[in-house]
Amino acid sequence: MSPAVLDQYEMVIGLEVHCQLATKTKIFCGCAVDTGSDPNTNVCPVCLGLPGALPVLSRAAVDLAIRGAVALNCQVQSESVFARKNYFYPDLPKGYQISQYDKPYALRGHLDITTSAGEKRIGITRIHMEDDAGKSQHDGFRDSDRYTYVDLNRSGTPLIEIVSEPDLRSSDEAFAYMTEVKQALQFAEVSTCDMEKGHLRCDANVSVRKKGATTLGTRAEVKNVNSFRFLKQAIDYEFERQVAIVESGGHIVQETRLFDANTGETFSMRSKEDAHDYRYFPEPDLVPLRIGAAWFDEVKSAMPELPQARRARFSTQYGLSDYDVNVLTATRDLADYFERVASSAGDAKAAANWVMGDLSAALKAGDIEIGASPVKPESLGSLIKLIASGELSGKLAKEIFPKMFATGDEPAAIMDREGLRQISDSSAIEKIVDEVLAANPKQVEQYKGGKTTVIGFLVGQVMKASRGQAAPGAVNALLAEKLK
Numbered sequence: 001m002s003p004a005v006l007d008q009y010e011m012v013i014g015l016e017v018h019c020q021l022a023t024k025t026k027i028f029c030g031c032a033v034d035t036g037s038d039p040n041t042n043v044c045p046v047c048l049g050l051p052g053a054l055p056v057l058s059r060a061a062v063d064l065a066i067r068g069a070v071a072l073n074c075q076v077q078s079e080s081v082f083a084r085k086n087y088f089y090p091d092l093p094k095g096y097q098i099s100q101y102d103k104p105y106a107l108r109g110h111l112d113i114t115t116s117a118g119e120k121r122i123g124i125t126r127i128h129m130e131d132d133a134g135k136s137q138h139d140g141f142r143d144s145d146r147y148t149y150v151d152l153n154r155s156g157t158p159l160i161e162i163v164s165e166p167d168l169r170s171s172d173e174a175f176a177y178m179t180e181v182k183q184a185l186q187f188a189e190v191s192t193c194d195m196e197k198g199h200l201r202c203d204a205n206v207s208v209r210k211k212g213a214t215t216l217g218t219r220a221e222v223k224n225v226n227s228f229r230f231l232k233q234a235i236d237y238e239f240e241r242q243v244a245i246v247e248s249g250g251h252i253v254q255e256t257r258l259f260d261a262n263t264g265e266t267f268s269m270r271s272k273e274d275a276h277d278y279r280y281f282p283e284p285d286l287v288p289l290r291i292g293a294a295w296f297d298e299v300k301s302a303m304p305e306l307p308q309a310r311r312a313r314f315s316t317q318y319g320l321s322d323y324d325v326n327v328l329t330a331t332r333d334l335a336d337y338f339e340r341v342a343s344s345a346g347d348a349k350a351a352a353n354w355v356m357g358d359l360s361a362a363l364k365a366g367d368i369e370i371g372a373s374p375v376k377p378e379s380l381g382s383l384i385k386l387i388a389s390g391e392l393s394g395k396l397a398k399e400i401f402p403k404m405f406a407t408g409d410e411p412a413a414i415m416d417r418e419g420l421r422q423i424s425d426s427s428a429i430e431k432i433v434d435e436v437l438a439a440n441p442k443q444v445e446q447y448k449g450g451k452t453t454v455i456g457f458l459v460g461q462v463m464k465a466s467r468g469q470a471a472p473g474a475v476n477a478l479l480a481e482k483l484k
């Protein structure tokens with residue numbers, strides 16, 4: 001499709017995001033949420049779907065679901081109802097998922113996103129709670145050509161599904177929205193949002209229409225989009241595919257498609273089911289969920305600071321630039337780390353520079369998460385304090401930092417071990433200055449003859465002679481003094 005043709009169209013995107021709540025146990029039974037146990041070991045009659053086993057709703061799951069709703073600016077409903085969503089799948093032993101349908105626990109939220117096109121508010125239609133299914137394993141076994149294995153450890157894991165309004169208009173906006181959702185849920189400690197582990201999953205509903213049109217086009221729902229990058233690819237691919245169909249006089253089929261990460265394309269999986277296909281009906285084994293003001297307030301008042309509030313505070317409390325604030329609040333772990341460095345260093349600007357500079361580069365090079373940084377925030381704070389007190393020059397600090405990163409040792413220990421203390425004692429520096437002046441009569445001559453720029457060379461010689469340990473300020477002052 002030529003850009004001119006594509007430009008006549010607008011894409012419309014609504015996202016359904018599944019997020020695994022960070023509880024220790026499952027939503028309707030006491031089994032542990034699986035973190036990699038042997039298949040079918042974290043199971044009981046309830047999550048195996050054995051006849052007669054009765055579900056009991058986990059309070060911890062509801063607590064986190066409420067937090068999620070608050071983090072996404074939704075209205076928590078005082079009464080909501082669980083419903084059976086009926087479908088057959090080998091990894092769904094009950095024959096239905098317990099979800100919420102016409103009375104979800106949270107409605108009408110929003111998140112503000114920022115893209116190159118500016119700031120925009122994205123509506124959130126609703127959030128509902130549900131249980132996850134198990135996992136079918138089609139590969140990896142000797143007889144995988146003939147059998148599919150089922151692991152039910154995941155069955156009954158608590159999820160919330162966050163449904164956005166069809167307010168997104170580009171893959172960039174979808175990306176920004178997902179970023180905000182993830183940040184909000186991580187900061188609120190609702191979920192780890194680890195996409196690789198499937199703790200955050202996203203289905204993208206995409207349609208196209210001529211610019212200026214007021215009705216929505218028919219949508220395709222793309223499943224299996226398990227990274228932010230794939231989300232962008234899948235949406236952009238869908239847009240072009242749908243425009244090509246419309247341009248050639250065809251109709252978009254409402255269907256469920258799968259994204260293939262290898263080709264960057266989407267392909268048809270099945271015609272899209274409608275809600276009535278699921279024969280939703282209220283779950284007879286669970287009473288309606290009532291969340292009263294007391295419960296809501298208790299959860300809300302115990303919530304950690306949300307991303308927006310934290311960004312605002314970082315800018316006022318620490319006087320950081322918008323850019324620095326955005327980088328440092330990208331994840332909860334990074335924001336926490338930075339604050340610990342700032343508080344132990346007593347200098348937020350220097351803390352920001354070290355965290356965003358040398359530390360981030362080293363972490364990136366080693367593919368290490370900030371939470372696993374070999375340099376503890378307090379050690380980085382000590383390094384900054386040593387510079388401030390004049391015991392270390394900036395240059396020496398840059399030499400010490402990689403050693404801290406490699407060993408996890410305190411900067412003072414490394415300085416002592418390697419004899420890397422900055423020399424600020426002026427008599428010691430004076431001695432070196434005198435030696436350098438004596439050894440470089442030609443440059444001294446030139447300086448006195450008016451070529452004052454040679455002082456740079458002389459400073460360099462002193463620094464070299466002191467193995468970089470002389471305090472540069474003191475060296476400059478002494479040289480200028482002696483050359484007068």
Ligand code: ADP
Pocket residue numbers: 012013014015016163164165166167205206207216217218219221273274275
């Ligand atoms: P379902 O669960 O069947 O997919 P929903 O009505 O809950 O149904 O819609 C799911 C998502 O699809 C929502 O995020 C919504 O914003 C989005 N959506 C609905 N219609 C369109 C459309 N025409 N184009 C793009 N997205 C749409």
Ligand code: MG
Pocket residue numbers: 016203221
């Ligand atoms: Mg859907």
Ligand code: ZN
Pocket residue numbers: 026029030031042043044045046047048156
């Ligand atoms: Zn169980």
